[in-house]
Amino acid sequence: MPTKRAGASPAPPSITKSLSSGPKTLPPNASVFDIAHYVWQQYLATTSERTMLLDVFMVFLVLVGAIQFAYCVLAGNFPFNAFLSGFSAAVGQFVLTASLRMQTSNGVPKEGTKVAKSKDESGQVGSVSHERAFADYIFGSLILHFFCINFIN
């Protein structure tokens, strides 16, 4: 599922910088594949280390979820409770991590506020500090895993 792969997250704010320093500029009538490739390059160039770490974790979660789903489809869903709690643990953790990423990644590079869009977003979510965001993340994860363990039978 390539759509979910890089995570559902807002744009990292330092776009202007990246656009100038990006690997290449995009021709106006590039093919879909070219565009995808360009996006990938941009992503590598602009994302900070810490955010990348979160993204890797999210990719891992997607893989875990996909494996469980494939197992469920291929080998049958007998302990349905177990499958559900495993799968929803992956999905839930993915979603929580994506939320954490949204809350933390746009506040990091303050210089990126030149772009109007990112200023707008930091105005919206910026009220949450990084520590608070991480505490919320822990809180959400604890609840999630409590329910999963309770549900797994």
Next chain:
Amino acid sequence: MAESPADVLLKGSSGRTSRGLLRIIILATIAAAAVSSRLFSVIRFESIIHEFDPWFNFRATKYLIENGFYSFWDWFDDRTWHPLGRVTGGTLYPGLMVTSGVIYHILRFLTIPVDIRNICVLLAPAFSGLTAFAMYLLTCEMTASPSAGLLAAAFMGITPGYISRSVAGSYDNEAIAIFLLVFTFFLWIKAVKNGSIMWGALTALFYGYMVSAWGGYVFITNLIPLHVFVLLCMGRYSPRLYISYTTWYALGTLASMQIPFVGFLPIRNSDHMSALGVFGLLQLVAFAEFVRGFIPGKQFQRLLTASIVIVAGVAVVGLTALSMSGVIAPWSGRFYSLWDTGYAKIHIPIIASVSEHQPTAWPAFFFDLNFLIWLFPAGVYMCFRDLKDEHVFVIIYSVLASYFAGVMVRLMLTLTPIVCVAAAIALSSIIDTYVFASEGPSPQSTASDENSSSEGLRSTRGPNVGISSYLSKIIMTSSVVVYLLMFVAHCTWVTSNAYSSPSVVLASRLPDGSQFIIDDYREAYYWLRQNTPQNAKIMSWWDYGYQIGGMADRPTLVDNNTWNNTHIATVGKAMSSREEVSYPILRQHDVDYVLVVFGGLLGYSGDDINKFLWMVRIAEGIWPDEVKERDFFTARGEYRVDDQATPAMRDSLMYKMSYHNFQNLFQHGQAMDRVRNSRLPADTPQLSTLDEAFTSENWIIRIYKVKDLDNLGRDHISATAFDRGHKKKRATKKKGPRVLRTE
């Protein structure tokens, strides 16, 4: 309403704390008013559990307290639905019982010995106080006006639409569910505003609590996704929305699946699919937003088109495959009956037979909401004026809930909160406009400063500021006060007259005006408890199943948890057939006693003869050849019980049990049925397979004992005929039992 002048007085730098204190005091007063207006029934009658469903909840709570949580969770109840039994622990919403169990144990821990019955009776009023508080919080999220929240809390506290389900003793799921509904919505609004995981997770937790408490949680399950979907369509996607919704959905769905009764429904049932769909959609939108950050618009368009085509194709194929293979269950019947009001009557008579599932009559809106109902559209309009995310929520909620309240009487309950919010917004803006204008333009213009950046806007708001003539102010304020006072009077009147009857104990007035308590139900149930063996099976129509289980503590065949339609139809068939047909049914189901409710002597209209057609209809649904509704109507299509009653009617067990010996109360030929206002036939119906065991003081409850097989092997009809001395009738016996009925 007391807040506004107080606010004027206390305006100042030091006024904040005193205003906060005042607000707390007002809220406490509102809560006290909410609680005390629900105590009519306790004062008039006594501390008793009301109606039907609460008796089951009460019985389940007692079971929980006596046997502990785990055995409650695994409770298999063999004393209902004889001989099938019911997996009670897995087929109820445990939230209510667990709540009162927890309260009970806390009070015990604090060494306050309270009877569990009193906790159950007073749970609903206590939670209504909390609902008023939650309402205050919710409304404060909607508007900046300080008075709106307090007004909404006061409205919610005393509006009859909510009182109808939360008087003391009405120990039903709705008692706590409305508080949870309002509080979940408050947390949701808070989550959308702040975009923090914590609020989303709290929403999910209270959503889980709500799921454990009431089947109406589906309303939240569909309303929140709809809110998100509308926001997406308005182009209002933001990370806040993503964070709050996905957190809520991921945690909330998992939380809801913890309840055994809900189980896998959230991923199987179509009722829950919209939430899942919006969840997926939000992922896609978020990802699209993410990608959009990297590339200029034109290429993005192309990428978007490509991915939309792919995703839509995959989704359609997947959904069709799942629906075809039956993994996703079709919509539930109750859901269909929401859209097509005639659906239930045709397909599910058991749902249609419940009076609270009928469509609402229009005066009911005014009866339950009084002047709030015409402030309601004004409040919704004011939400359109500054259309923030939370106002979109109010609008969607009001549109949906108005429709549902029009379809089903009981869903008035979900409409009430939003009506209170909208009416409070409208009324508080009226009060603010007129009362605060005395200070000159300052509060108005500071409030509208961000709006009035353009000169044209300021001039449109100009007239508002200009209201400073005392005459118009006084007229306005006094008329608002009059309306509020009338509202209070109306609410009190409705509560005390319409919603405070326990329906287990009836009250009427004697000619001299004194109150006359009719206590037949408890008399009869207590008779059963004392005079029948512990395991005597009682057959009655399903309405009384819970009460028999709760008050008489005897096994029943069917009860208000109508999970097995066939079993109910069996009882309906036994009631509506001739004795020869009914007796084998009674024997097969081990029935020892049959209980009927008969109001003919007293004029009590909710009796079994009036419900009889539903029994016939439900039985006809299963045995169309043996029971026919048409047979119970006369040739002119009338439903009669007098001389012209149809043979099917007069031979039915229900008719015989209701009118057995009734004629002997009157002079010959003078017997009157006061409910149906008809003169009965002169001779009393003959029962041969049942013995009258007990008839309560006012004949409301009549209990019959099922005769054992005859000692000499005769059938019951010939045996009774023999006992009456009609020996010669035995000669016709060889023709078969049916002919014997011609005696």
